[in-house]
Amino acid sequence: MESYSYRREIPVSGEYDVIVAGGGPAGLAAAVSAAREGASTLLVERHGVLGGNLTVGHVCPLLGSVSQGTMFDEISELLTHDHPGRPVMVTRNGRELPVDPEEAKIKLTRLVASSGAGVMLCTVVSDVVMEGNRVTGLVLTGPGGMFAVRGRVIVDATGDGQVAYLAGAEYYFGRESDGRVQPVTIEFVVSNVDESRAITAWGGSDPVRLPSGREYRELCREKQAAGELPENVSIVRLHSTCRPGERAVNTTQLNGINTLDPLELGRAEAGLREQVLQCLEFLRKYVPGYERCELKSSAYVLGVRETRRIKGDYTITDADVEQGKRHPDVVVHNAWFLIDIHNPSGAGQAEGYSQPAKPYDIPYGVMLPEGIEGLLTAGRCISGTHRAHASYRVMAICIAMGEAAGAAAALSARCNTTPRALGAAAVQELLVSRGIDLFS
Numbered sequence: 001m002e003s004y005s006y007r008r009e010i011p012v013s014g015e016y017d018v019i020v021a022g023g024g025p026a027g028l029a030a031a032v033s034a035a036r037e038g039a040s041t042l043l044v045e046r047h048g049v050l051g052g053n054l055t056v057g058h059v060c061p062l063l064g065s066v067s068q069g070t071m072f073d074e075i076s077e078l079l080t081h082d083h084p085g086r087p088v089m090v091t092r093n094g095r096e097l098p099v100d101p102e103e104a105k106i107k108l109t110r111l112v113a114s115s116g117a118g119v120m121l122c123t124v125v126s127d128v129v130m131e132g133n134r135v136t137g138l139v140l141t142g143p144g145g146m147f148a149v150r151g152r153v154i155v156d157a158t159g160d161g162q163v164a165y166l167a168g169a170e171y172y173f174g175r176e177s178d179g180r181v182q183p184v185t186i187e188f189v190v191s192n193v194d195e196s197r198a199i200t201a202w203g204g205s206d207p208v209r210l211p212s213g214r215e216y217r218e219l220c221r222e223k224q225a226a227g228e229l230p231e232n233v234s235i236v237r238l239h240s241t242c243r244p245g246e247r248a249v250n251t252t253q254l255n256g257i258n259t260l261d262p263l264e265l266g267r268a269e270a271g272l273r274e275q276v277l278q279c280l281e282f283l284r285k286y287v288p289g290y291e292r293c294e295l296k297s298s299a300y301v302l303g304v305r306e307t308r309r310i311k312g313d314y315t316i317t318d319a320d321v322e323q324g325k326r327h328p329d330v331v332v333h334n335a336w337f338l339i340d341i342h343n344p345s346g347a348g349q350a351e352g353y354s355q356p357a358k359p360y361d362i363p364y365g366v367m368l369p370e371g372i373e374g375l376l377t378a379g380r381c382i383s384g385t386h387r388a389h390a391s392y393r394v395m396a397i398c399i400a401m402g403e404a405a406g407a408a409a410a411l412s413a414r415c416n417t418t419p420r421a422l423g424a425a426a427v428q429e430l431l432v433s434r435g436i437d438l439f440s
């Protein structure tokens with residue numbers, strides 16, 4: 001491939017104790033966590049709003065659980081307390097906490113602002129500044145052009161592990177057997193649903209029945225076979241939202257998309273927008289209570305479940321998640337969600353149904369990219385196998401990881417050391433002092 005090499009003088013606009021790249025569930029929790037420790041903190045986000053998949057991705061409900069006392073308790077309370085009457089479904093997925101992306105935009109923005117962290121929006125991390133193997137700053141591109149910021153510690157919460165990748169970190173990508181990743185999806189919300197007749201449906205193993213007595217999943221399969229649903233959509237998931245008469249629809253699906261290739265993202269976007277219309281038509285035509293449903297809103301960006309998983313000092317394994325492994329350097333305790341692999345090469349789940357997991361620890365080592373200093377990862381880009389990632393990628397766990405990474409970053413900056421040299425014990429002490437259960 002042809003390549004260019006170029007030099008450019010760019011201004012350095014500031015210096016911070018902690019810079020967090022990516023303002024999704026993990027990144028915003030990291031920024032709040034660091035700022036609350038008194039670290040001068042900058043949060044950099046490429047979109048014009050915070051929240052990542054939670055807002056721009058329209059992902060609903062909040063899934064997963066962690067031990068008591070983490071920022072997940074605070075954020076889930078913040079996002080649900082204006083809707084006290086809404087039923088919280090408990091399914092094989094555990095508790096399904098409905099959240100509203102519109103409300104989340106304002107509430108999460110206030111949360112970050114109140115912590116004192118600075119926020120740069122519409123600003124993309126384009127490169128890293130390195131001294132040896134240590135990341136000491138980021139090259140950013142905002143509406144006004146390119147500039148740099150210096151940081152004593154950087155947290156990579158970009159989902160794609162973009163900072164770590166630019167710093168030269170090794171990473172895993174896709175299934176160990178064939179490198180395929182989970183499919184991409186555009187989520188959407190429908191309104192005008194008749195609650196007196198309308199079902200909810202949380203997944204392919206949900207035996208929910210229509211008022212006629214017929215299993216809903218059977219109807220979905222029949223219509224998929226008849227070409228009335230997209231090729232790989234064998235279940236149209238219908239989650240309750242914060243409001244009666246609405247459902248969050250997590251169902252469109254395209255496989256085989258290289259989610260690091262922007263041209264493929266463009267192709268996927270075009271295909272999935274068509275799928276939204278097809279699924280809407282299916283609901284109106286065949287599902288009781290949805291005859292008059294309308295498209296209320298949809299994700300602004302393609303929902304990307306899986307890209308780089310940055311190789312760390314430790315890698316969470318399949319067995320760790322299946323057996324509930326404890327670690328002496330735990331920073332998130334009792335993380336739990338099913339091993340939920342949306343099939344990378346076809347319809348439904350990769351393993352029939354989501355597979356069981358036992359509450360496990362997220363150890364500090366998974367946030368330390370191997371061979372790189374001054375950098376922590378948090379959220380879905382930490383170090384884990386494809387199957388482990390299919391469990392820890394849910395938002396409850398990502399928020400708790402973000403909090404831990406932010407605490408570690410602030411402490412490292414305060415002690416004038418690197419996150420690796422700081423070690424887990426200091427991070428644990430701080431998290432426990434916040435009331436977080438790490439060792440029960």
Ligand SMILES: Cc1cc2nc3c(=O)[nH]c(=O)nc-3n(C[C@H](O)[C@H](O)[C@H](O)COP(=O)(O)OP(=O)(O)OC[C@H]3O[C@@H](n4cnc5c(N)ncnc54)[C@H](O)[C@@H]3O)c2cc1C
Binds near residue numbers: 025047
């Ligand atoms: C379709 C879909 C359905 C899902 N369903 C559920 C569900 O029902 N419940 C649940 O709990 N979880 C669900 N998940 C998983 C969950 O939403 C994500 O795994 C989680 O949001 C990951 O959080 P994160 O902060 O690591 O990454 P993200 O939410 O991806 O946030 C990363 C942020 O970094 C920003 N960023 C990336 N690169 C750069 C850059 N170079 N410069 C600046 N900013 C950058 C992005 O814009 C984004 O805001 C779903 C995910 C998808 C895609």
